[in-house]
Amino acid sequence: MAKIAFILLTHKDPEGIIAQAERLTSAGDFVSIHFDARASAEDYALIREALATNPSVTFARKRRKCGWGEWSLVEATLQAVRAALEAFPQATHFYMLSGDCMPVKTAEFAHHFLDASDADYIECFDFFTSDWIKTGFKEERLTYRHWFNERTQPRLFYTSFEWQKRLGLTRKVPDDLQMMIGSQWWCLRRRTIEAVLGFCAARRDVVRFFRTTWIPDETFFQTIVPHLVPEPEIRRRTLTFLMFTDYGMPVTFYNDHYDLLLAQDYLFARKISPDALELKDRLGALWAQRGVSFNVSNEGRSLFSFLTGRGREGRRFAPRFWEREASLGRERTLMLVVSKKWHVAKRLVEQVRHRTDLPTLDYIFNEAGGLPDLGGIERTLDKRNRHRRALLRMMFDYYQSNRLVLCLDPAAIDLMLDFAADKCATRVLEIECDFSDDYLIGHARRVGLAGEHTPPEVLARLLPTIRNDLAHESEQMRAAGFPAFHRIRQAASPEDNAAPLAAFLGIDLDLAHQIAATDYLFVD
Incomplete structure:
Protein backbone atom coordinates (compact mmCIF):
# COMPACT_ATOMS: atom_id res chain seq x y z
CA MET A 1 0.00 0.00 0.00
CA PHE A 306 -16.53 28.15 -21.63
CA LEU A 307 -17.69 30.54 -18.94
CA THR A 308 -14.69 32.88 -19.14
CA GLY A 309 -14.07 32.64 -22.87
CA ARG A 310 -17.37 34.00 -24.11
CA GLY A 311 -17.33 36.57 -26.88
CA ARG A 312 -16.72 40.25 -26.17
CA GLU A 313 -18.62 43.25 -27.37
CA GLY A 314 -18.41 47.04 -27.33
CA ARG A 315 -16.00 49.65 -28.55
CA ARG A 316 -13.19 48.57 -26.24
CA PHE A 317 -13.63 44.80 -26.74
CA ALA A 318 -15.18 44.62 -23.29
CA PRO A 319 -16.77 44.01 -20.96
CA ARG A 320 -16.66 40.24 -20.76
CA PHE A 321 -19.98 38.63 -19.97
CA TRP A 322 -19.21 38.32 -16.26
CA GLU A 323 -18.32 41.99 -16.17
CA ARG A 324 -21.38 43.12 -18.11
CA GLU A 325 -23.69 41.20 -15.80
CA ALA A 326 -21.81 42.25 -12.67
CA SER A 327 -23.72 44.09 -9.98
CA LEU A 328 -22.55 45.31 -6.64
CA GLY A 329 -25.78 43.93 -5.19
CA ARG A 330 -29.18 45.33 -4.27
CA GLU A 331 -28.43 45.05 -0.57
CA ARG A 332 -25.27 47.15 -0.75
CA THR A 333 -24.68 50.89 -0.38
CA LEU A 334 -21.83 52.69 -2.12
CA MET A 335 -21.00 56.15 -0.75
CA LEU A 336 -18.99 58.39 -3.09
CA VAL A 337 -17.02 61.27 -1.55
CA VAL A 338 -16.26 63.67 -4.40
CA SER A 339 -13.67 66.42 -4.04
CA LYS A 340 -11.15 68.15 -6.28
CA LYS A 341 -8.97 68.66 -3.24
CA TRP A 342 -7.94 65.08 -2.65
CA HIS A 343 -6.33 65.81 0.70
CA VAL A 344 -9.65 67.14 2.03
CA ALA A 345 -11.55 64.01 0.97
CA LYS A 346 -8.83 61.79 2.42
CA ARG A 347 -8.98 63.61 5.75
CA LEU A 348 -12.75 63.24 5.83
CA VAL A 349 -12.71 59.49 5.12
CA GLU A 350 -9.87 59.06 7.61
CA GLN A 351 -12.16 60.49 10.29
CA VAL A 352 -14.98 58.25 9.07
CA ARG A 353 -12.65 55.25 9.26
CA HIS A 354 -11.60 56.05 12.81
CA ARG A 355 -14.99 57.03 14.20
CA THR A 356 -17.27 54.46 12.51
CA ASP A 357 -17.16 50.86 11.35
CA LEU A 358 -17.49 51.88 7.70
CA PRO A 359 -14.75 50.57 5.37
CA THR A 360 -13.23 53.37 3.28
CA LEU A 361 -11.10 53.65 0.13
CA ASP A 362 -9.14 56.65 -1.11
CA TYR A 363 -8.70 57.59 -4.79
CA ILE A 364 -8.12 54.01 -5.98
CA PHE A 365 -9.12 54.90 -9.56
CA ASN A 366 -6.53 57.68 -9.64
CA GLU A 367 -3.64 56.46 -7.46
CA ALA A 368 -1.78 53.16 -7.60
CA GLY A 369 -1.48 51.00 -4.49
CA GLY A 370 -3.87 51.04 -1.57
CA LEU A 371 -5.51 47.68 -2.35
CA PRO A 372 -4.94 44.09 -1.21
CA ASP A 373 -4.01 41.31 -3.62
CA LEU A 374 -7.16 40.62 -5.65
CA GLY A 375 -5.72 38.30 -8.26
CA GLY A 376 -4.23 40.96 -10.54
CA ILE A 377 -7.26 43.15 -11.21
CA GLU A 378 -5.82 45.77 -8.80
CA ARG A 379 -2.37 46.09 -10.38
CA THR A 380 -2.92 48.93 -12.85
CA LEU A 381 -5.24 51.91 -12.93
CA ASP A 382 -6.34 50.86 -16.40
CA LYS A 383 -7.54 47.48 -15.11
CA ARG A 384 -9.24 49.08 -12.13
CA ASN A 385 -11.23 51.46 -14.33
CA ARG A 386 -12.01 48.82 -16.93
CA HIS A 387 -13.30 46.34 -14.33
CA ARG A 388 -14.70 48.95 -11.95
CA ARG A 389 -17.77 47.05 -10.77
CA ALA A 390 -15.92 43.76 -10.41
CA LEU A 391 -13.23 45.54 -8.37
CA LEU A 392 -15.71 47.14 -5.98
CA ARG A 393 -17.65 43.90 -5.64
CA MET A 394 -14.39 42.27 -4.53
CA MET A 395 -13.81 45.07 -2.03
CA PHE A 396 -17.29 44.63 -0.52
CA ASP A 397 -16.46 40.94 -0.15
CA TYR A 398 -12.97 41.68 1.19
CA TYR A 399 -14.33 43.91 3.97
CA GLN A 400 -17.35 41.65 4.51
CA SER A 401 -19.53 44.73 4.58
CA ASN A 402 -22.60 45.92 2.70
CA ARG A 403 -21.45 49.56 2.93
CA LEU A 404 -18.37 51.12 1.41
CA VAL A 405 -17.02 54.70 1.22
CA LEU A 406 -14.99 55.64 -1.86
CA CYS A 407 -13.23 58.86 -2.90
CA LEU A 408 -13.64 60.09 -6.48
CA ASP A 409 -12.41 63.08 -8.44
CA PRO A 410 -15.21 65.29 -9.83
CA ALA A 411 -13.90 64.56 -13.33
CA ALA A 412 -14.90 60.89 -12.90
CA ILE A 413 -18.54 61.55 -13.81
CA ASP A 414 -18.62 58.39 -15.94
CA LEU A 415 -17.78 56.27 -12.89
CA MET A 416 -20.43 58.03 -10.81
CA LEU A 417 -23.09 57.47 -13.47
CA ASP A 418 -22.07 53.83 -13.89
CA PHE A 419 -22.28 53.13 -10.16
CA ALA A 420 -25.57 55.03 -9.87
CA ALA A 421 -27.02 52.82 -12.64
CA ASP A 422 -26.18 49.70 -10.64
CA LYS A 423 -28.66 47.80 -8.50
CA CYS A 424 -26.89 48.97 -5.34
CA ALA A 425 -27.87 52.14 -3.50
CA THR A 426 -25.46 54.94 -4.47
CA ARG A 427 -25.01 58.12 -2.45
CA VAL A 428 -22.90 61.09 -3.53
CA LEU A 429 -21.32 63.68 -1.24
CA GLU A 430 -19.77 66.70 -2.94
CA ILE A 431 -17.19 68.60 -0.90
CA GLU A 432 -17.39 72.18 -2.15
CA CYS A 433 -13.99 73.78 -1.51
CA ASP A 434 -12.65 77.30 -1.91
CA PHE A 435 -9.92 77.65 -4.54
CA SER A 436 -7.39 80.45 -4.16
CA ASP A 437 -5.32 81.58 -7.12
CA ASP A 438 -2.22 80.04 -5.53
CA TYR A 439 -3.98 76.69 -5.17
CA LEU A 440 -5.15 76.74 -8.79
CA ILE A 441 -1.64 77.58 -9.99
CA GLY A 442 -0.31 74.63 -8.00
CA HIS A 443 -3.05 72.45 -9.47
CA ALA A 444 -2.11 73.56 -12.99
CA ARG A 445 1.49 72.56 -12.35
CA ARG A 446 0.53 69.21 -10.83
CA VAL A 447 -1.55 68.23 -13.87
CA GLY A 448 0.98 69.54 -16.39
CA LEU A 449 -0.90 72.63 -17.55
CA ALA A 450 1.90 74.89 -16.35
CA GLY A 451 5.51 74.65 -15.26
CA GLU A 452 7.70 76.32 -12.67
CA HIS A 453 8.75 78.96 -15.21
CA THR A 454 5.39 79.64 -16.86
CA PRO A 455 5.08 83.46 -17.29
CA PRO A 456 2.61 85.20 -14.92
CA GLU A 457 0.58 86.58 -17.85
CA VAL A 458 0.01 83.03 -19.14
CA LEU A 459 -1.10 81.90 -15.69
CA ALA A 460 -3.45 84.88 -15.46
CA ARG A 461 -5.19 83.79 -18.66
CA LEU A 462 -5.23 80.16 -17.53
CA LEU A 463 -6.84 80.62 -14.11
CA PRO A 464 -10.36 81.61 -15.34
CA THR A 465 -10.40 78.56 -17.60
CA ILE A 466 -9.48 76.25 -14.73
CA ARG A 467 -12.14 77.82 -12.50
CA ASN A 468 -14.75 77.34 -15.22
CA ASP A 469 -13.65 73.73 -15.64
CA LEU A 470 -14.07 73.03 -11.93
CA ALA A 471 -17.48 74.73 -11.95
CA HIS A 472 -18.49 72.62 -14.96
CA GLU A 473 -17.56 69.39 -13.17
CA SER A 474 -19.65 70.43 -10.18
CA GLU A 475 -22.58 71.34 -12.41
CA GLN A 476 -22.38 67.96 -14.14
CA MET A 477 -22.85 66.20 -10.83
CA ARG A 478 -25.83 68.34 -9.89
CA ALA A 479 -27.42 67.85 -13.30
CA ALA A 480 -26.99 64.08 -13.16
CA GLY A 481 -29.96 63.75 -10.84
CA PHE A 482 -28.41 61.31 -8.39
CA PRO A 483 -31.19 60.08 -6.09
CA ALA A 484 -29.09 60.71 -2.96
CA PHE A 485 -26.93 63.79 -3.53
CA HIS A 486 -25.49 65.74 -0.58
CA ARG A 487 -23.06 68.63 -0.26
CA ILE A 488 -20.85 70.05 2.44
CA ARG A 489 -19.02 73.36 2.01
CA GLN A 490 -15.72 74.74 3.20
CA ALA A 491 -17.47 78.07 3.81
CA ALA A 492 -20.20 76.49 5.96
CA SER A 493 -20.02 75.87 9.69
CA PRO A 494 -19.64 72.35 11.18
CA GLU A 495 -23.25 72.66 12.35
CA ASP A 496 -24.44 73.29 8.79
CA ASN A 497 -22.29 70.48 7.36
CA ALA A 498 -23.31 67.92 9.98
CA ALA A 499 -26.84 67.31 8.61
CA PRO A 500 -25.87 66.40 5.01
CA LEU A 501 -22.92 64.38 6.32
CA ALA A 502 -25.18 62.42 8.69
CA ALA A 503 -27.65 61.70 5.89
CA PHE A 504 -24.86 60.63 3.54
CA LEU A 505 -23.14 58.26 5.99
CA GLY A 506 -26.29 57.10 7.76
CA ILE A 507 -24.97 58.08 11.19
CA ASP A 508 -26.37 60.16 14.02
CA LEU A 509 -26.07 63.94 13.96
CA ASP A 510 -23.70 64.21 16.93
CA LEU A 511 -21.16 61.87 15.36
CA ALA A 512 -21.48 63.69 12.03
CA HIS A 513 -20.83 66.98 13.82
CA GLN A 514 -17.66 65.57 15.39
CA ILE A 515 -16.38 64.57 11.94
CA ALA A 516 -17.40 67.90 10.34
CA ALA A 517 -15.68 69.82 13.16
CA THR A 518 -12.25 68.34 12.39
CA ASP A 519 -10.16 71.52 12.71
CA TYR A 520 -7.68 70.74 9.90
CA LEU A 521 -10.21 69.32 7.45
CA PHE A 522 -9.99 72.11 4.86
CA VAL A 523 -6.44 73.31 5.55
CA ASP A 524 -4.28 73.56 2.42
Missing part, protein backbone atom coordinates in the same frame (compact mmCIF):
# COMPACT_ATOMS: atom_id res chain seq x y z
CA ALA A 2 1.26 3.44 -0.91
CA LYS A 3 2.51 5.65 1.91
CA ILE A 4 2.62 9.35 1.05
CA ALA A 5 5.02 11.91 2.47
CA PHE A 6 3.38 15.26 1.82
CA ILE A 7 5.85 18.10 1.22
CA LEU A 8 4.02 21.08 2.65
CA LEU A 9 5.27 24.58 1.72
CA THR A 10 3.58 27.20 3.90
CA HIS A 11 3.93 30.77 5.10
CA LYS A 12 0.72 31.65 6.96
CA ASP A 13 -2.35 30.35 8.83
CA PRO A 14 -0.72 28.22 11.57
CA GLU A 15 -4.05 26.82 12.73
CA GLY A 16 -4.81 25.67 9.18
CA ILE A 17 -1.38 24.05 8.85
CA ILE A 18 -1.82 22.18 12.11
CA ALA A 19 -5.27 20.94 11.04
CA GLN A 20 -3.95 19.93 7.61
CA ALA A 21 -1.03 17.99 9.08
CA GLU A 22 -3.25 16.18 11.60
CA ARG A 23 -5.77 15.34 8.88
CA LEU A 24 -3.20 13.97 6.42
CA THR A 25 -1.35 11.89 9.00
CA SER A 26 -4.56 10.44 10.45
CA ALA A 27 -4.79 8.13 7.44
CA GLY A 28 -1.29 6.71 7.98
CA ASP A 29 0.65 9.14 5.79
CA PHE A 30 3.39 11.62 6.65
CA VAL A 31 3.99 15.37 6.44
CA SER A 32 7.21 17.36 6.07
CA ILE A 33 6.74 21.09 6.64
CA HIS A 34 8.75 24.06 5.42
CA PHE A 35 7.48 27.27 7.01
CA ASP A 36 8.78 30.40 5.31
CA ALA A 37 11.56 32.08 7.30
CA ARG A 38 10.00 35.45 6.44
CA ALA A 39 6.85 34.49 8.31
CA SER A 40 6.09 35.01 11.99
CA ALA A 41 8.41 33.25 14.44
CA GLU A 42 5.49 33.02 16.87
CA ASP A 43 3.39 31.21 14.26
CA TYR A 44 6.22 28.76 13.58
CA ALA A 45 6.65 28.08 17.31
CA LEU A 46 2.90 27.45 17.58
CA ILE A 47 3.07 24.89 14.75
CA ARG A 48 6.12 23.13 16.21
CA GLU A 49 4.55 22.91 19.65
CA ALA A 50 1.17 21.65 18.39
CA LEU A 51 2.72 18.91 16.23
CA ALA A 52 5.64 17.97 18.50
CA THR A 53 3.99 14.74 19.66
CA ASN A 54 2.96 13.61 16.16
CA PRO A 55 5.60 11.09 14.97
CA SER A 56 4.35 11.38 11.38
CA VAL A 57 5.30 15.07 11.11
CA THR A 58 8.78 16.44 10.52
CA PHE A 59 10.20 19.84 9.64
CA ALA A 60 12.81 21.12 7.23
CA ARG A 61 16.11 21.54 9.09
CA LYS A 62 16.77 24.92 7.47
CA ARG A 63 14.07 27.48 6.81
CA ARG A 64 14.52 29.67 3.75
CA LYS A 65 13.19 33.17 3.11
CA CYS A 66 11.05 32.48 0.10
CA GLY A 67 10.09 34.80 -2.73
CA TRP A 68 7.91 34.19 -5.76
CA GLY A 69 9.97 33.38 -8.85
CA GLU A 70 13.14 32.76 -6.82
CA TRP A 71 15.39 29.74 -6.34
CA SER A 72 14.45 29.94 -2.65
CA LEU A 73 11.20 28.06 -3.38
CA VAL A 74 13.13 25.15 -4.90
CA GLU A 75 15.63 25.20 -2.03
CA ALA A 76 12.76 25.14 0.49
CA THR A 77 11.28 22.15 -1.34
CA LEU A 78 14.61 20.31 -1.29
CA GLN A 79 15.01 20.99 2.42
CA ALA A 80 11.57 19.53 3.16
CA VAL A 81 12.20 16.56 0.86
CA ARG A 82 15.50 15.72 2.56
CA ALA A 83 13.81 15.85 5.96
CA ALA A 84 11.04 13.52 4.76
CA LEU A 85 13.47 11.02 3.24
CA GLU A 86 15.36 10.77 6.50
CA ALA A 87 12.37 10.73 8.85
CA PHE A 88 10.02 8.43 6.92
CA PRO A 89 11.74 5.38 5.41
CA GLN A 90 8.30 3.83 4.86
CA ALA A 91 7.20 6.61 2.48
CA THR A 92 6.75 5.40 -1.10
CA HIS A 93 5.61 8.69 -2.66
CA PHE A 94 6.38 12.36 -2.11
CA TYR A 95 3.54 14.77 -2.87
CA MET A 96 3.95 18.57 -3.09
CA LEU A 97 1.22 20.61 -1.39
CA SER A 98 0.64 24.18 -0.27
CA GLY A 99 -1.39 25.47 2.63
CA ASP A 100 -4.18 26.37 0.18
CA CYS A 101 -4.65 22.75 -0.99
CA MET A 102 -7.40 20.40 0.16
CA PRO A 103 -8.18 16.77 -0.74
CA VAL A 104 -10.97 16.11 -3.25
CA LYS A 105 -10.82 12.34 -2.81
CA THR A 106 -10.49 10.03 0.18
CA ALA A 107 -7.14 8.78 1.47
CA GLU A 108 -8.33 5.29 0.57
CA PHE A 109 -8.92 6.36 -3.04
CA ALA A 110 -5.53 8.15 -3.21
CA HIS A 111 -3.61 5.11 -1.97
CA HIS A 112 -5.34 2.77 -4.43
CA PHE A 113 -4.75 5.26 -7.24
CA LEU A 114 -0.99 5.40 -6.59
CA ASP A 115 -0.76 1.62 -6.14
CA ALA A 116 -2.39 1.05 -9.53
CA SER A 117 0.54 2.47 -11.52
CA ASP A 118 4.27 2.50 -10.82
CA ALA A 119 4.81 6.03 -12.13
CA ASP A 120 5.73 9.62 -11.34
CA TYR A 121 3.15 12.37 -11.79
CA ILE A 122 4.71 15.63 -12.94
CA GLU A 123 3.94 18.09 -15.72
CA CYS A 124 6.98 18.32 -18.01
CA PHE A 125 6.54 19.90 -21.44
CA ASP A 126 9.22 21.11 -23.79
CA PHE A 127 10.20 24.59 -22.63
CA PHE A 128 10.81 26.04 -26.09
CA THR A 129 8.13 24.40 -28.25
CA SER A 130 5.16 24.12 -25.88
CA ASP A 131 2.71 26.95 -25.21
CA TRP A 132 2.77 26.45 -21.45
CA ILE A 133 3.98 30.04 -20.98
CA LYS A 134 1.21 32.28 -22.29
CA THR A 135 2.71 35.77 -21.83
CA GLY A 136 5.87 37.51 -20.70
CA PHE A 137 9.43 36.22 -20.57
CA LYS A 138 10.12 32.81 -22.08
CA GLU A 139 13.69 32.12 -23.30
CA GLU A 140 14.75 35.10 -21.16
CA ARG A 141 13.97 33.06 -18.05
CA LEU A 142 16.95 30.85 -18.88
CA THR A 143 19.38 32.73 -21.09
CA TYR A 144 19.81 35.66 -18.68
CA ARG A 145 20.75 35.57 -15.01
CA HIS A 146 18.14 36.75 -12.52
CA TRP A 147 19.47 37.78 -9.12
CA PHE A 148 16.60 39.99 -7.98
CA ASN A 149 12.94 39.42 -7.13
CA GLU A 150 10.66 40.76 -9.86
CA ARG A 151 7.82 41.54 -7.44
CA THR A 152 9.70 43.10 -4.53
CA GLN A 153 12.66 44.56 -6.47
CA PRO A 154 11.20 45.35 -9.91
CA ARG A 155 13.60 48.19 -10.64
CA LEU A 156 16.68 46.08 -9.95
CA PHE A 157 15.16 43.08 -11.71
CA TYR A 158 14.50 44.89 -14.98
CA THR A 159 17.62 47.07 -14.84
CA SER A 160 19.77 43.97 -14.46
CA PHE A 161 17.95 42.32 -17.34
CA GLU A 162 18.31 45.34 -19.63
CA TRP A 163 22.04 45.68 -18.97
CA GLN A 164 22.64 41.99 -19.68
CA LYS A 165 20.62 42.34 -22.86
CA ARG A 166 22.57 45.42 -24.01
CA LEU A 167 25.93 43.81 -23.28
CA GLY A 168 24.95 40.48 -24.81
CA LEU A 169 25.57 38.62 -21.54
CA THR A 170 23.58 35.52 -22.43
CA ARG A 171 24.39 31.97 -21.36
CA LYS A 172 23.80 28.47 -22.67
CA VAL A 173 21.44 25.89 -21.26
CA PRO A 174 23.38 22.82 -19.98
CA ASP A 175 24.14 20.78 -23.11
CA ASP A 176 22.88 17.42 -21.90
CA LEU A 177 19.52 18.65 -20.59
CA GLN A 178 16.27 19.13 -22.46
CA MET A 179 14.62 22.05 -20.69
CA MET A 180 11.09 21.26 -19.57
CA ILE A 181 8.36 23.25 -17.83
CA GLY A 182 5.20 22.54 -15.87
CA SER A 183 3.32 22.88 -12.61
CA GLN A 184 5.28 22.71 -9.35
CA TRP A 185 2.64 20.46 -7.78
CA TRP A 186 4.06 16.98 -8.45
CA CYS A 187 3.93 13.52 -6.90
CA LEU A 188 7.14 11.49 -7.24
CA ARG A 189 8.16 8.00 -6.16
CA ARG A 190 10.84 7.50 -3.51
CA ARG A 191 13.47 6.23 -5.93
CA THR A 192 12.87 9.22 -8.18
CA ILE A 193 13.36 11.64 -5.29
CA GLU A 194 16.56 9.83 -4.31
CA ALA A 195 17.79 10.02 -7.90
CA VAL A 196 17.04 13.77 -8.08
CA LEU A 197 18.98 14.44 -4.87
CA GLY A 198 21.87 12.32 -6.13
CA PHE A 199 21.87 14.29 -9.40
CA CYS A 200 21.95 17.58 -7.45
CA ALA A 201 25.00 16.39 -5.49
CA ALA A 202 26.81 15.25 -8.63
CA ARG A 203 25.86 18.10 -10.96
CA ARG A 204 26.59 21.32 -9.11
CA ASP A 205 26.82 23.06 -12.49
CA VAL A 206 23.15 22.36 -13.15
CA VAL A 207 22.15 23.57 -9.69
CA ARG A 208 24.16 26.77 -10.22
CA PHE A 209 22.37 27.31 -13.54
CA PHE A 210 18.92 27.00 -11.99
CA ARG A 211 19.82 29.23 -9.05
CA THR A 212 19.69 32.28 -11.34
CA THR A 213 16.86 31.23 -13.65
CA TRP A 214 13.53 32.95 -13.23
CA ILE A 215 10.65 30.92 -11.69
CA PRO A 216 12.77 27.75 -11.34
CA ASP A 217 10.04 25.91 -9.43
CA GLU A 218 8.36 25.48 -12.84
CA THR A 219 11.49 24.08 -14.53
CA PHE A 220 13.89 22.43 -12.03
CA PHE A 221 12.16 19.16 -11.13
CA GLN A 222 10.33 19.21 -14.48
CA THR A 223 13.68 19.08 -16.32
CA ILE A 224 15.61 16.71 -14.07
CA VAL A 225 12.93 14.03 -13.59
CA PRO A 226 12.57 13.12 -17.31
CA HIS A 227 16.39 13.23 -17.56
CA LEU A 228 16.58 10.47 -14.92
CA VAL A 229 13.35 8.48 -15.31
CA PRO A 230 12.31 6.39 -18.36
CA GLU A 231 9.48 7.95 -20.37
CA PRO A 232 7.00 5.05 -19.76
CA GLU A 233 7.25 5.69 -16.01
CA ILE A 234 6.20 9.36 -16.22
CA ARG A 235 2.63 10.62 -16.33
CA ARG A 236 2.92 14.19 -17.62
CA ARG A 237 0.19 15.60 -15.44
CA THR A 238 -0.36 16.86 -11.91
CA LEU A 239 -2.61 15.16 -9.38
CA THR A 240 -3.62 18.56 -7.99
CA PHE A 241 -6.51 20.30 -9.72
CA LEU A 242 -5.80 23.95 -10.41
CA MET A 243 -6.79 26.49 -13.05
CA PHE A 244 -5.61 29.98 -13.94
CA THR A 245 -7.51 33.17 -14.66
CA ASP A 246 -6.82 35.60 -17.50
CA TYR A 247 -4.57 37.46 -15.04
CA GLY A 248 -2.32 34.44 -14.61
CA MET A 249 -3.54 33.83 -11.06
CA PRO A 250 -4.90 30.54 -9.69
CA VAL A 251 -8.69 30.22 -9.71
CA THR A 252 -10.08 30.25 -6.17
CA PHE A 253 -12.72 27.74 -5.08
CA TYR A 254 -15.61 28.49 -2.75
CA ASN A 255 -18.32 26.68 -0.79
CA ASP A 256 -20.52 25.93 -3.81
CA HIS A 257 -17.70 24.14 -5.67
CA TYR A 258 -17.80 20.95 -3.57
CA ASP A 259 -19.56 18.71 -6.10
CA LEU A 260 -17.52 20.08 -9.01
CA LEU A 261 -14.22 19.39 -7.22
CA LEU A 262 -15.13 15.81 -6.32
CA ALA A 263 -15.98 15.13 -9.97
CA GLN A 264 -12.48 16.02 -11.21
CA ASP A 265 -9.84 13.39 -11.95
CA TYR A 266 -7.49 14.64 -9.25
CA LEU A 267 -6.59 13.88 -5.63
CA PHE A 268 -6.23 17.46 -4.35
CA ALA A 269 -7.28 20.95 -5.42
CA ARG A 270 -5.93 24.47 -4.98
CA LYS A 271 -6.61 27.22 -4.16
CA ILE A 272 -9.37 26.96 -1.61
CA SER A 273 -10.58 30.37 -0.41
CA PRO A 274 -9.66 31.06 3.23
CA ASP A 275 -13.29 32.17 3.68
CA ALA A 276 -14.75 28.90 2.31
CA LEU A 277 -15.06 27.38 5.76
CA GLU A 278 -17.90 25.05 4.83
CA LEU A 279 -15.96 23.70 1.83
CA LYS A 280 -12.87 23.15 3.99
CA ASP A 281 -14.87 21.29 6.61
CA ARG A 282 -16.50 19.02 4.03
CA LEU A 283 -13.28 18.26 2.17
CA GLY A 284 -11.39 17.74 5.43
CA ALA A 285 -13.96 15.20 6.58
CA LEU A 286 -13.90 13.50 3.18
CA TRP A 287 -10.21 12.49 3.44
CA ALA A 288 -10.86 10.07 6.34
CA GLN A 289 -13.97 8.42 4.89
CA ARG A 290 -13.95 4.87 3.51
CA GLY A 291 -15.97 3.13 0.83
CA VAL A 292 -16.79 6.34 -1.05
CA SER A 293 -17.29 6.04 -4.81
CA PHE A 294 -16.64 8.98 -7.13
CA ASN A 295 -18.29 9.77 -10.44
CA VAL A 296 -15.45 11.43 -12.31
CA SER A 297 -16.71 13.68 -15.13
CA ASN A 298 -13.60 15.91 -15.27
CA GLU A 299 -15.42 18.85 -16.85
CA GLY A 300 -13.89 21.54 -14.62
CA ARG A 301 -11.43 23.06 -17.08
CA SER A 302 -13.74 22.97 -20.09
CA LEU A 303 -16.55 24.50 -18.04
CA PHE A 304 -14.29 27.27 -16.79
CA SER A 305 -12.98 27.96 -20.31
